[in-house]
Amino acid sequence: MTKGPLEAMSKIKAEEALKEKTWQNIKRRSSLQHPVLKWGGLACAAVCIIMAITFFYPARAEAYSYITLDINPSLELILDQHDGVMLVKAYNKEAQETLSSVDLVGLHYQQALTELMETEGYQQYFKQESLLQISIYSKDEKRSFEIEQNLCNYLNNTKMKNRYNCHCIDEVTHQEASSHHMSGGKYEMIKKIMNLDSAYSIEELQDLSMAQLRDIYNTLSDEPLSSKEHHQRHRNH
Known part of the structure; x- marks a missing residue:
């Protein structure tokens, strides 16, 4: 008994x-x-x-929002409902190496981004030709735009102020990107390239940096992508 x-x-x-x-x-x-x-x-x-x-001992918090950052290290901050980082996911070897020297779990996402951007291992990718692609998805659309605004305000005061693109993505794009084990921003860029030239494949493009993907896109498109211009067009909509 x-x-x-x-x-x-x-x-x-x-x-x-x-x-x-x-x-x-x-x-x-x-x-x-x-x-x-x-x-x-x-x-x-x-x-x-x-x-x-x-x-x-309450149950573990559920994932509520996602911030993916792709420059060459490709990583994702997974947030709880209170905007705290509950998990950090590395999508490639460069991200694993970068994250080995910084602990972002438990921080508010704004503090986590500051810690990441000030990490020497991450700053080595801030080259003149670099493009930092950030995508945000949240279960609450209003929260997505709030996070986007906060990240843009911060990035506009960093070395990457003219070399980033930050925007919200929908649930479908977020899920498709996750199924291909890549960041939302990189997945979107790859889809744009494949729409312009079907000879390209996801497998062929997924290991390239965002700057390399931007350069391929620019050779195919009649409207070359400038990170700041693209960012402003998005904000004006």
Whole structure:
């Protein structure tokens, strides 16, 4: 009959030492009770523990917003509902190397971006020809635009102020990019290139930097892409 309470205990998300200590205390106290009441008391106690630990150890926050940054390191900041970074995803080797020297988890996304932009390993990609592509997707469209505005205000005061493109993407684009294991901004650029020249493929383009993709796009399009001009056109809509 002890199986029921033990199974309930095993499902509680708490430290094992805490659960074991609590369980031993329950058994010790129950041994002093009348035998008929003993196991009923254990079951009731297990239910109380579930309720208490569920309150003090809430479920993990769900992903709410996504910010992808692509320059050559290609990475994604995954935010909770309070705009805190709950996970950082690296899409290539350069991103893994960059993230090895900076910890962004737990920071507000604005502080995380500042930390990233000031990291020496990230700054080495701030070359004259570089293009920083940023895409934002949130479950709340208003939140997407708020994040976009905040990021633009910050970037306009950095070395990359004339070499970035920051805009919101929709859920479909976000999901398609994720399914191809790439950032939303890079995925959008690749789609534009493929629409202009179907001879290109995702596999052929996905490992290129944003500057290289921009150069390919510019050779194909009648309207060459300037990061600042494109950014302004988007903001004016």
